Amino acid sequence: MVNPYAAFDTLYIASELTGKLHCASVADLHVFAYLACLLSLYRGQPVADWGYGFAGTRDGSPFSPELESAVRALSAIGYLHLTDDGVDITATGREELLALQQLSQNRDRVSYLEPACSSGLAMPVGVIHHALAQEPTLRPATRLAAARPLLDGPYLPRLYEQFAALGRTVGVEHQDLLIPATVWLGYLWRASEMQDQIAAGSGDPSNQ
Amino acid sequence: MTVDEQAMAAVFEDAFVPFVLQHHGAAAGSAVRSILGFLKSFYQHFAPDGHNESLMVFRVLEGRPAPITSGGFECTSVAEVVNKVVGPCAIQLLPSGAFMLWANCIADPIELSLSAVVYSFHQGTEHFHANKESKVIVKLIPGRSSNFALPTFSSLRDALAAYRDNMVRTSSCEILNTAWYEPTRLFFKAGPEETIRRSLTRFLKITFTGGAEVRPEQIVDESHPVDIKVTWFMTNRLALIEIKWLGKSRDVSKVKAIYSESRARAGAKQLADYMDANKIQAPVHETRGYLVIVDARRAKLTVGRTEISRKDGLKYATSEIAYKPKYHEARNDFDPPIRMFVDPICKP
Numbered sequence: 001m002v003n004p005y006a007a008f009d010t011l012y013i014a015s016e017l018t019g020k021l022h023c024a025s026v027a028d029l030h031v032f033a034y035l036a037c038l039l040s041l042y043r044g045q046p047v048a049d050w051g052y053g054f055a056g057t058r059d060g061s062p063f064s065p066e067l068e069s070a071v072r073a074l075s076a077i078g079y080l081h082l083t084d085d086g087v088d089i090t091a092t093g094r095e096e097l098l099a100l101q102q103l104s105q106n107r108d109r110v111s112y113l114e115p116a117c118s119s120g121l122a123m124p125v126g127v128i129h130h131a132l133a134q135e136p137t138l139r140p141a142t143r144l145a146a147a148r149p150l151l152d153g154p155y156l157p158r159l160y161e162q163f164a165a166l167g168r169t170v171g172v173e174h175q176d177l178l179i180p181a182t183v184w185l186g187y188l189w190r191a192s193e194m195q196d197q198i199a200a201g202s203g204d205p206s207n208q
Numbered sequence: 209m210t211v212d213e214q215a216m217a218a219v220f221e222d223a224f225v226p227f228v229l230q231h232h233g234a235a236a237g238s239a240v241r242s243i244l245g246f247l248k249s250f251y252q253h254f255a256p257d258g259h260n261e262s263l264m265v266f267r268v269l270e271g272r273p274a275p276i277t278s279g280g281f282e283c284t285s286v287a288e289v290v291n292k293v294v295g296p297c298a299i300q301l302l303p304s305g306a307f308m309l310w311a312n313c314i315a316d317p318i319e320l321s322l323s324a325v326v327y328s329f330h331q332g333t334e335h336f337h338a339n340k341e342s343k344v345i346v347k348l349i350p351g352r353s354s355n356f357a358l359p360t361f362s363s364l365r366d367a368l369a370a371y372r373d374n375m376v377r378t379s380s381c382e383i384l385n386t387a388w389y390e391p392t393r394l395f396f397k398a399g400p401e402e403t404i405r406r407s408l409t410r411f412l413k414i415t416f417t418g419g420a421e422v423r424p425e426q427i428v429d430e431s432h433p434v435d436i437k438v439t440w441f442m443t444n445r446l447a448l449i450e451i452k453w454l455g456k457s458r459d460v461s462k463v464k465a466i467y468s469e470s471r472a473r474a475g476a477k478q479l480a481d482y483m484d485a486n487k488i489q490a491p492v493h494e495t496r497g498y499l500v501i502v503d504a505r506r507a508k509l510t511v512g513r514t515e516i517s518r519k520d521g522l523k524y525a526t527s528e529i530a531y532k533p534k535y536h537e538a539r540n541d542f543d544p545p546i547r548m549f550v551d552p553i554c555k556p
Contacts (some may be wrong), residue, residue, distance in 0.1 A: 020245055020248065020250070021248065022248070023362075023417070024418040025362075025417065026419070027419030027441040028417075028419065030441075045269075059353055059421050059439040059440075059441055061421065063410075063441075085362060118241055118244075121241065121244035121245055122224075122225060122416050122440060124243060124348065124354075124355075124358055124360070124415070124417075125360070125417050126360070126412075126413055126415060126416055127414055128308055129349065129420075129441075130422070130499060131412050133421060138303070142421075144280040161210075162211050165211040165213050166216065168213070169213065170220060170226060175234055176225075176229060178225055178237060178241075179223075179225055179226045179229060182223055182225050182226075183216065183219050183220045183223050183226065184216075184507060186219040187212075187216045187219045189217060190480045191214060191215075191260055192413075193410075194216055200299070200435075
C-alpha cells in the first residue's frame, strides 16, 4: 500500500524540479520532501501530521522509505520515468497530479512543497544537499556514520531553537516561506563551510 | 551546536529574496520566482561571461504601469530571446509567459524598479532592484560570473574537467588565487595543499549534482587521510580524490618545496594504497579513485625571478605525465589521472 501523502509529494516535486530546474534525481526528491516537511514544522505543524517519516543515512542525507516505495510504485504504473540521469514525470503522471491537487489535504501540502522546490531556483541544488546535512537532527547521522530516525530524539529541541531564531531574524510578517527557507539554508551552508575549514585545519600534515 | 543568531542575521542581510519582498511586498514573491525560473533557462543557452554589456530582466508587479511602453520585440520562447540578444538588453517577463525584448537598449534599473522586480547583470556583478533600492547578489563560486549560470554535473569526471578548464587554467577561482606567492603565478606559497583542496571541494559541492556528499580531508584508515571523499546518497558508491601539486613553493627568502613528475607518480601509488585500505574499511562500497594533479611547473625558475617568458612559463603546458605503473589501466577502480596545468602570467 503506497502512502498517499508520499505519492502526492513525489509527483509534485518531480513535476516542479523538472519544470524549474530541468533535472531531478531520486535523491533530490527525498531532499526537497524533507525540506518541505521542515517548513511545515517551522510553521508550527506537528511532526506526525506530515504523514510519513524520514531517516538520516550515514552519509548525511534524508531518506524516506515511504517516498522510496512511492517512487517505485509510480514508476511501475507509468507516472514517473526513471533513467540513469534522474527522474521525470510523464504526461499521465501530470494528469494524476492535477487530479490529486484538487484534494484539500494536498492543497495544504503545496504551501510547503512549493517554497521548498523554489529554493532550488534561488540556490544550487548541491548547496541545498550540503546545507541540509547540517540540520540538527540529521547532523548526528553523519557524525556517527550511522542511520538514525530524523525529527526525533534529543536533537529535536535544537531544531526548534534554530526555527525560533529564524523566526526572530526574518520576522513573522513574512508569509512567503521562500524567505525562511533560503535564509535558513544559507545559514546551514555557512555552517557546512565552517566545518570543512575546521576539518581542513586539523588535517594530517603528512598528507602533503 | 548553539544557534549563532549573528551569523543568521548576516545571511538574512545578504539574501535577495527578503530584500525584494521587503521593498515590494508579498505580491513580489511570484515575480522573483518568475525571474529566477527565466534565468535558469536563459543561462543554459547564454553564457554571461562573454557578455560585457548590461542585461536586465524584469517583471512588472500586478496593477503597476509598464515602465517601458515603446519599441521592443515580443518573443515566445527563451531560445528566441537568446537569439535576439544584442548589446545592452532589457527583457520583460510578460504574464502570458511570453517575453518583451529591447536590444541595444540602456535602461535604468532603478527607474524600472519602481513598478517592477528587476534583476541586472553587468560586468560580472549581479543585483536585484526593488523600489529604487539595490542588493548585490553574493557570489557562491568566486570567479564565476553568475550564481544562476553555474554549470551542474552529474558525472564526477565531467565536474573535474570543468574545474580544470574553468577554474584552474587561469586560476580564476579566488580561493585558488590565494595559493600563489606572486600575482604572476610562478611559485606557490609554502604549503598550498589546503587551499587547493578547499577550492576543489567548494567547486564540487556547488556544481556536482550527483546526489552526493563532498567532504574534504577524510580518513580512509588510521594513517591515510584522503583529500576529498565523495559519497553518493542511497547507493554504495564512493570516490576518493587525491590531489598533488607540481612546481615550486617558496617563502620570503627560499624555495620550500620542489615537486616534479615523480610527485605525480608517488601520488598515484598513494591513491592505490588508499584504495586498498578503503576496501578493508568500506568493503561493501564500490569505490573509485581520482588523482588530480595541479601542475604549475615552469622552466628555469629561481627565487630571484619575478617574471617569465611564454617559452619558460608554458614549457610544461602540454607535458603529460608517464605513469609507471599505470594503475588506471591495471586496476578497474582507478580513473585516468587528470592533470590541470595552471598558466602563469607571461611577459609579453
